[in-house]
Amino acid sequence: MQQPSSATADSSAVFSSPADGKKAVAVEFKQVSKSFGVHQVIQQVDLSVAVGEVVAVCGPSGSGKSTLIRLINHLETLSSGEIFIHQRPTAGLSGKALRQLRTHIGFVFQQFNLYAHLDALDNVSLALTKVHGWKQDAARHKARELLVRVGLADRAHHFPSQLSGGQQQRVAIARALVTDPNIILFDEPTSALDPEMIGEVLLVMQELAHSGITMIVVTHEMSFAREIADRVVFMDGGQILEQADPESFFTQPQHPRARRFLQKVLFPLRSAQEQLAKEGKVDELAP
Structure with a gap:
């Protein structure tokens, strides 16, 4: 299969996890704050997420959860503080360096954000051909493998309008995995779904959690936080008020x-x- 000219190979040494296999820190926030005008939505947050850890971020609406994870891959810009990916600072990245960072960080949005004029296969493969220089045949081959992984092998040539909400979100997950990220971020991935479709998305997320990828999941799905996450982070008012393992958080919140x-x-x-x-x-x- 044709490999990318610059997708993962050139950037792996920059933002990939340590080769010695030690349990290192994948993402670290140090005194991170974010304001929109005079409104401060994140207040001096300190947080470390280990390589391979699954962290569920919970809290009421407006608590800063989504903004927190959007800061990781520069969908929002820091007001102050620092964020490190595998011990490497990310402040001020732009151009090629920012593209390298995002290659290693997948992002799954609440509203799917699929291209309506592309079928599932091309939605998944597009970044490989347009951003990373893959040949179309090789990119589509990898996209098919990922659609198989999320249980949509028979929907490769369906357009978003022909897919259920749960199926669209699974396509979005496949798209987030196409560059082989070692960190994947989820921003309330089930909140826009019909209740009957939530389970199929959670099953895919459970498989990912067991694969060893680092996951940070903003969610209102307490079953995911309790059964799959390694740690629960609770936020309100732009601050982290509590961190605990799921059993402790759900039975004895402090x-x-x-x-x-x-x-x-x-x-x-x-x-x-x-x-x-x-x-x-x-x-x-x-x-």
Whole structure:
């Protein structure tokens, strides 16, 4: 198969994990902050993610979760602090150096972001031919392998409009894997899906988690965080309030805000009833 002229080969020494196999740090945030105008959405975050670790980032809407992971591959720019990928600083990267960084970091978006005029096969292979210089036959061969991996071998020539939401997201995952990244980021990958389609995407993510790739997943899917993640990071107000292994986080959360969040997410009806009772508004829901 035709190999890329500059996709993974030239950049592997720059952002790949250590060759000695030691359990190193894949992603590290040091005093990272991000503001949009006067609104600070990330406040002096420190976080380390080990090579091969699966980290679930949870928290209420507007807590800064998505912004946090978008900073990793420069979809958003830092206001202050530093982010390191495999111990190497990433601040100020542009041009070829930024493309090299992104080659090693896959990103799966909430809204799929597939090209409507391309079929699944070409959506996956496009970056290899247009950005990394692969021959079309070789790029499509690799794209087919990835579609097999995500269970869509029979949908290679279907356009996004012919695919369900779950199938579109699996194509997006295949696309994120096409450059053989060693880190993959997920920004609420199931939030736009019909509930019946969520499981098929989570199964693919579970297979990835078991493959040894480093994963950082912003999610409201508590089952994924509890059953698949190695660690749960809880955010609110642009800060990390708690980090723990899943068992500890879900059974004995330490921060009061984390406890309130879990109560509302895991027991929404009970939580709403208790809140109304606390406010003396129980009669408002009476028939």
